Amino acid sequence: MKMNKVSCAVLAALTAVSVQAQEDDQKAKKIETIEVTATKRAESIQDIPVAVTALNGQALENLGVDNFQDYVEYLPNVVFQGTGPGQNEIYIRGAATTQTNIAVSSVQALQPAVAFYLDEQPVSMQGRNLDIYATDMERVEVLPGPQGTLFGASSQAGTVRLITKKPDFAGFAAGFDTSVSFTKGGEMSNSVEGYFNFVPSDDLAIRIAAYNERQGGWIDNVLNEPGNGGYIGSAVVIDRISGGVLSDPANTPVVPPKNDSLVEDDFNDATYSGVRVGAKYRINADWDLLVQHTQQTLDTEGVFAYDPNLEGESSTNRFIPEDNDDEFGLTTWTLEGRLEQLDIVYTGGYLDRDIDSTIDYTGYTNGGLFAAYYVCNHYEAATPADERCLDPTKFYKESTQTSRVTHELRFNTDPNKDWRVTAGIFYDDQEVATVGKFNIGNTDLGFFNNLQRTLVGTEGINSDGGPFESEISFVNDVTHTIEQIAVFGQLEYDLTDTLTASFGARWYEIDDTFKGSTTTVDVSRRIKAFATLDPDELIAVGEDPALVQQAVNSGQLEVGLLDDNGTLTVDDTILKFSLDWKVNDDVLLFTTYSEGFRPPVTNRVGGGLATNQQGAFDGFRIPVYSLTDTLDNYELGMKGDFFDGILRVNATAFYSEITDLQTSRFDPTNISFLVFTDNVGDAEIKGLDADLTWLATDDLVINAAMSFLDTELTSINPELVGISPGVGSELPFSADFSGNIRARYFYELPDGMTGFVNGSVTYTGDRLSGMVMDAFVMEEATSLIYGTGSGLPIQQEAAVYDGVTYTDTNGQTFRGGRYVQESYMIASVAFGVQKNEWKAELFIDNLFDESAVLYIDTQQFTPKVVTNRPRTIGLRLSYDFY
Numbered sequence: 001m002k003m004n005k006v007s008c009a010v011l012a013a014l015t016a017v018s019v020q021a022q023e024d025d026q027k028a029k030k031i032e033t034i035e036v037t038a039t040k041r042a043e044s045i046q047d048i049p050v051a052v053t054a055l056n057g058q059a060l061e062n063l064g065v066d067n068f069q070d071y072v073e074y075l076p077n078v079v080f081q082g083t084g085p086g087q088n089e090i091y092i093r094g095a096a097t098t099q100t101n102i103a104v105s106s107v108q109a110l111q112p113a114v115a116f117y118l119d120e121q122p123v124s125m126q127g128r129n130l131d132i133y134a135t136d137m138e139r140v141e142v143l144p145g146p147q148g149t150l151f152g153a154s155s156q157a158g159t160v161r162l163i164t165k166k167p168d169f170a171g172f173a174a175g176f177d178t179s180v181s182f183t184k185g186g187e188m189s190n191s192v193e194g195y196f197n198f199v200p201s202d203d204l205a206i207r208i209a210a211y212n213e214r215q216g217g218w219i220d221n222v223l224n225e226p227g228n229g230g231y232i233g234s235a236v237v238i239d240r241i242s243g244g245v246l247s248d249p250a251n252t253p254v255v256p257p258k259n260d261s262l263v264e265d266d267f268n269d270a271t272y273s274g275v276r277v278g279a280k281y282r283i284n285a286d287w288d289l290l291v292q293h294t295q296q297t298l299d300t301e302g303v304f305a306y307d308p309n310l311e312g313e314s315s316t317n318r319f320i321p322e323d324n325d326d327e328f329g330l331t332t333w334t335l336e337g338r339l340e341q342l343d344i345v346y347t348g349g350y351l352d353r354d355i356d357s358t359i360d361y362t363g364y365t366n367g368g369l370f371a372a373y374y375v376c377n378h379y380e381a382a383t384p385a386d387e388r389c390l391d392p393t394k395f396y397k398e399s400t401q402t403s404r405v406t407h408e409l410r411f412n413t414d415p416n417k418d419w420r421v422t423a424g425i426f427y428d429d430q431e432v433a434t435v436g437k438f439n440i441g442n443t444d445l446g447f448f449n450n451l452q453r454t455l456v457g458t459e460g461i462n463s464d465g466g467p468f469e470s471e472i473s474f475v476n477d478v479t480h481t482i483e484q485i486a487v488f489g490q491l492e493y494d495l496t497d498t499l500t501a502s503f504g505a506r507w508y509e510i511d512d513t514f515k516g517s518t519t520t521v522d523v524s525r526r527i528k529a530f531a532t533l534d535p536d537e538l539i540a541v542g543e544d545p546a547l548v549q550q551a552v553n554s555g556q557l558e559v560g561l562l563d564d565n566g567t568l569t570v571d572d573t574i575l576k577f578s579l580d581w582k583v584n585d586d587v588l589l590f591t592t593y594s595e596g597f598r599p600p601v602t603n604r605v606g607g608g609l610a611t612n613q614q615g616a617f618d619g620f621r622i623p624v625y626s627l628t629d630t631l632d633n634y635e636l637g638m639k640g641d642f643f644d645g646i647l648r649v650n651a652t653a654f655y656s657e658i659t660d661l662q663t664s665r666f667d668p669t670n671i672s673f674l675v676f677t678d679n680v681g682d683a684e685i686k687g688l689d690a691d692l693t694w695l696a697t698d699d700l701v702i703n704a705a706m707s708f709l710d711t712e713l714t715s716i717n718p719e720l721v722g723i724s725p726g727v728g729s730e731l732p733f734s735a736d737f738s739g740n741i742r743a744r745y746f747y748e749l750p751d752g753m754t755g756f757v758n759g760s761v762t763y764t765g766d767r768l769s770g771m772v773m774d775a776f777v778m779e780e781a782t783s784l785i786y787g788t789g790s791g792l793p794i795q796q797e798a799a800v801y802d803g804v805t806y807t808d809t810n811g812q813t814f815r816g817g818r819y820v821q822e823s824y825m826i827a828s829v830a831f832g833v834q835k836n837e838w839k840a841e842l843f844i845d846n847l848f849d850e851s852a853v854l855y856i857d858t859q860q861f862t863p864k865v866v867t868n869r870p871r872t873i874g875l876r877l878s879y880d881f882y
Helices: 008-013 057-063 068-072 102-108 362-366 447-455 523-532 535-540 545-553 775-786
Strands: 021-024 027-031 053-056 078-082 088-092 114-118 137-144 158-164 173-183 188-201 204-215 270-282 288-301 323-339 342-360 395-412 419-439 474-494 499-518 568-582 587-598 629-642 647-666 675-697 700-716 737-748 754-764 794-798 816-821 824-835 838-845 853-857 864-867 872-881
Touching: 078 853, 088 114, 102 395, 102 419, 102 474, 102 675, 499 523, 523 535, 535 545, 775 794, 775 816, 816 853
Parallel strands: 114 158
Antiparallel strands: 021 027, 053 137, 078 088, 137 158, 173 188, 173 872, 188 204, 204 270, 270 288, 288 323, 323 342, 342 395, 395 419, 419 474, 474 499, 499 568, 568 587, 587 629, 629 647, 647 675, 675 700, 700 737, 737 754, 754 824, 794 816, 824 838, 838 872, 853 864
16 A cells, blocks of 8 residues: 655656566566556556656555655656745756746746646646645556647646546455654654545445645744844845845844744644545446545645755744645546447546645845835935834735636547547636735835725725725735637557557647736736727726837737637647557557647736836837747657566657747836746757666666756747846756666565565756846845855856846846756665565665755745755554455
């Protein structure tokens, strides 16, 4: 039984080779070949011309890890980046870009590039990926590369599928798994999970799985002490991007933010709890109905990053109690049967998710154009002697309700014929309704009070309207819906006994509707104004109709995809071709061409002319919407078993071209953290994925996996020259080389028991952080604000007065570069004993206590480092009843 937590990022991480050795008296004899449904029909993983890897439930258990940073280390071609549980993105094969600031991710609603499925249901979400705890698993499938013909829009760079164990008619079964662990310098963690399968009648089987895991913290919120790497509170800081200026400490009394009441050790806790209930009913010999419901809550406190300007690698300064409450319910249904020569599947699901978060936004003062200034009361002071700075503490509160309804009707022909068809129709309706409330300046300063007074009684579409709370300065209140219909199919034809050709296609139409308002902008009316180009409406939203029309005529602004109601509609057909040759019973060669895409995203302040018309922003207008970004992929692969089945080698070489790569960027018309989606340009990726399994002896199994990547930008949007890295630069977050090796050794013990030892070493190379060359700006701000730099390495990519330079709003040029997330190596080991139904295991994760740089977060305008859990020692116990 498998009873470990796997988040959506964890799942992507499990692309290491499917390695469960069949055992005779617990000794490995041969490599098991797993059946997968990567082609939407059950087939052997070694017989399909798809670069898919899978781990079954036993293999998941054998990994012996219990947090997603550890899982990620087993994914050489998969990258997980984010700021903590429930706040992460997945990238596969280097197709990565700057992700959305978590404080506005639900508003921006950028679609993920990697699709995530729970059984038959897509559960990828706009803005924030769903974070699922996986228990009682059948297997995990990871499909790198575009899978859009069968799996749709968010399968641009790959698809991850979590397959649960279903109700079993074999009879009663139950089991539990529990663990306790201790982290160096941190709190204790513990988990308990269980499942229960029973058959109340010959035609009905029921399965229940439940879990609760508390992950203890290890990050300390330390006292803010100026002069010791703490937050000084004011300094002359020039924001090179937006032009924001903090007050001059020589002339203005300083009021540094205080966190005395929030000082706490090990304050970054996370708790997952939930239950899954499934019922399978045999209608007759040909038809089955499966209904499942999953309910989960994820509660976190604190943050999962440290401040590099402070001592050690586990200290931070936070000034607001931070939390993230993330709850979802997912109900799914699948009806399967057969009519004559056709296998028919109808499947659907309803996902309902609620997120409530409080985020410390004090660091916004470091770079905001308006908020930094209004911390200091320069304009209301009667005399210069009365000038003062107020407490710069700020926060952001989010309440988001998301839902997704999907339906799919699919047909499969007889798999034993020399031609086979899979075809279907798919419908999808997603909605993200969010209210984000910002405190970005003390409301007794006058500016925000006056702004609020003008908006008293303004009704949003998700909030209850009326006067805003006195502590709230700015509000986003928007609903983003995406409705999609698609028709797809794949034909396979055996040209000879050993040569098969396949062709797949998917036609889709997507309607994207963005409605709502902010404190200062009627988003719905603005989008409609740019859709119709009605002069009166453009004037009403503060735009010059002649200048807007000029921008449209010149091609600077795209508006042709909007209808008169402001709904953005796209439709297209994507294709896939493959040819596979069964060299013999043990070796398969294949070549594939495939296409993937992400749909465009409407921008809430689209069309706006930059306030600062200098330097990089001369003539700049925010896109009304980003364009669809597409990925064309070419693969050459091999799957083979050698030396009488004791060595398995699977390898895939690939070349990908990305057109109009979407990215998140700052908005120069407003405050620096108001972001939007743009197309950075084009890119190409070359790489090789490989994994192997070697049954070295009857008692020793060795697994290895590796990934080589060569990524580069091949063209740049002219409006991003000097902001984005130049042509030839690497894409962010992906290492040139990463890999791992694992071994599992069995030995016999008295009384019929079997002992085992697991060991693993993983390596991840250097990676660049983000798509914007802002690291030197961040360092300057860090030094001025805290009195010390971050100490993080920077790769300089544009020099002062070089041919391509990073230009501020005054037209001055200076160094541009990105932070380097340095390479790291992590080792883990476990010792265990098992007999029949029970197993006990002692494990040590992060054996040498390596502090890895997993992600560098700059959304607070100074760098914060997301890191892995320090050395953790624990014990797992499990027992199964049959």
